[in-house]
Amino acid sequence: MERLLTMFEEADPFATWWPTIAALAVGVVITVRTLMSGQRCPNDNQINEQIVVVTGGNGGIGFEIAQALAGRGGRIILACRNLKAGERAAGIIKRELGCRTPIISPDEDDDPADRYFVEARYLDLCSLRSVHHFASQLMAEFERIDIVIHNAGVVFANTHVPTEDGFERHSQVNYLAPFLLTQLLLPHLRRSEQGRIVFVSAHAHQAAKIDFDDPLNVGTWAVKFHAREAFAHSKLCVLLATRWLARELKGTAVTVNCCTPGLVRGTRHFRNSPLMSSICVKAVTYPWMWLFMKNPYEGAQCAIRLATDPQLKEVTGEYFNDCEIVQSSEPGQDKELAKKLYMQTIRTLESVTKLTVDKELPLEMESELRLEAPPDAEADSDAETETNRAAEGASVDRQTLVE
Numbered sequence: 001m002e003r004l005l006t007m008f009e010e011a012d013p014f015a016t017w018w019p020t021i022a023a024l025a026v027g028v029v030i031t032v033r034t035l036m037s038g039q040r041c042p043n044d045n046q047i048n049e050q051i052v053v054v055t056g057g058n059g060g061i062g063f064e065i066a067q068a069l070a071g072r073g074g075r076i077i078l079a080c081r082n083l084k085a086g087e088r089a090a091g092i093i094k095r096e097l098g099c100r101t102p103i104i105s106p107d108e109d110d111d112p113a114d115r116y117f118v119e120a121r122y123l124d125l126c127s128l129r130s131v132h133h134f135a136s137q138l139m140a141e142f143e144r145i146d147i148v149i150h151n152a153g154v155v156f157a158n159t160h161v162p163t164e165d166g167f168e169r170h171s172q173v174n175y176l177a178p179f180l181l182t183q184l185l186l187p188h189l190r191r192s193e194q195g196r197i198v199f200v201s202a203h204a205h206q207a208a209k210i211d212f213d214d215p216l217n218v219g220t221w222a223v224k225f226h227a228r229e230a231f232a233h234s235k236l237c238v239l240l241a242t243r244w245l246a247r248e249l250k251g252t253a254v255t256v257n258c259c260t261p262g263l264v265r266g267t268r269h270f271r272n273s274p275l276m277s278s279i280c281v282k283a284v285t286y287p288w289m290w291l292f293m294k295n296p297y298e299g300a301q302c303a304i305r306l307a308t309d310p311q312l313k314e315v316t317g318e319y320f321n322d323c324e325i326v327q328s329s330e331p332g333q334d335k336e337l338a339k340k341l342y343m344q345t346i347r348t349l350e351s352v353t354k355l356t357v358d359k360e361l362p363l364e365m366e367s368e369l370r371l372e373a374p375p376d377a378e379a380d381s382d383a384e385t386e387t388n389r390a391a392e393g394a395s396v397d398r399q400t401l402v403e
């Protein structure tokens with residue numbers, strides 16, 4: 001011990017530059033990591049008994065959003081295309097939250113995990129029929145829905161293989177199906193004291209190409225996008241629809257906002273990327289990703305704030321990054337483009353949903369939309385009854401909105 005103390009006393013840290021260089025390097029790494037990890041949700045408000053739908057909640061950012069909201073008392077429905085993975089995720093969330101819950105009375109033999117409500121339901125956004133079915137089930141089960149978080153998304157999907165509904169995959173999974181789901185759930189959202197819709201977009205929307213005459217890119221002249229461009233286009237559509245839907249919902253208690261999680265590592269987002277599937281690339285890029293990208297928990301913070309912060313009660317139609325409102329790209333602020341896309345989306349979905357635009361009104365006035373039962377609902381009589389009920393609600397709601 002004495003020898004060690006003497007060594008310390010005799011050591012001269014300035015005899016060499018290495019300790020200073022090492023300290024500086026650690027300082028730079030810590031600073032970069034702190035800056036890149038973004039802002040945390042600035043509150044820990046409870047959302048007791050609020051009914052929350054999180055699409056793609058079985059993994060990645062969606063899992064973190066679901067866990068945080070379940071921990072704040074929300075009743076969480078994980079909408080997943082892989083039901084087994086969804087049920088597994090629900091179990092993990094409940095177990096982890098249960099472990100953190102203090103046991104009030106040791107005599108109680110109930111499992112603290114059971115105090116949390118997290119359940120998985122089947123939803124495949126590649127199928128609009130599945131969207132209808134999911135919405136009908138949910139509306140039959142719950143009297144209202146408080147929060148919908150459209151988190152599920154794909155990138156680098158095969159742009160040459162359309163979905164069963166005939167749409168490009170990025171377009172349908174990232175935009176069209178969430179759009180339809182929102183429309184179907186609106187009557188239930190409007191029953192909430194304060195309904196919130198949160199879309200997860202991406203920085204990539206800034207790189208999107210969009211044609212004003214065919215913003216949805218579905219015409220016969222549609223541009224054939226590369227997967228990366230198709231992703232960017234779908235995320236710009238999400239942003240524009242958020243802007244227009246916010247106008248449609250003006251005067252109601254439902255808000256709609258969209259956010260970017262930033263660049264997030266440790267999720268399966270890039271699973272289809274040819275570059276990122278290579279182990280060599282993964283090994284080389286890992287330290288950089290660790291340094292410059294967020295982890296899923298950090299990526300979830302913005303959506304968590306949008307879903308829970310009472311200060312955002314009246315904030316609608318905005319684009320958020322790192323928990324703050326930020327400017328989007330110029331096309332992302334174009335009201336005419338937003339309206340054009342919104343109307344085209346409804347017309348495009350008409351064949352499968354009977355969502356209709358009754359008449360086109362000038363920009364400053366709200367459009368009048370009607371939502372009717374899906375044409376093939378007879379295949380599922382329960383679904384039909386419920387969707388009809390929803391449709392009636394929607395028509396009435398829409399009329400009230402227009403009035």
Ligand SMILES: NC(=O)c1ccc[n+]([C@@H]2O[C@H](COP(=O)([O-])OP(=O)(O)OC[C@H]3O[C@@H](n4cnc5c(N)ncnc54)[C@H](OP(=O)(O)O)[C@@H]3O)[C@@H](O)[C@H]2O)c1
Nearest residue numbers: 056060061081124125126151152153202263264267268269
């Ligand atoms: N990670 C990033 O750097 C980044 C950057 C910008 C934006 N985002 C956005 O953030 C959101 C979450 O991404 P993530 O990083 O957490 O990626 P992820 O790990 O791949 O999670 C995506 C989720 O979406 C689900 N999903 C995909 N296709 C679906 C479909 N057809 N029907 C239903 N669910 C489907 C996935 O389900 P399966 O597990 O069954 O595949 C998964 O649960 C996405 O919208 C993404 O575009 C991410």
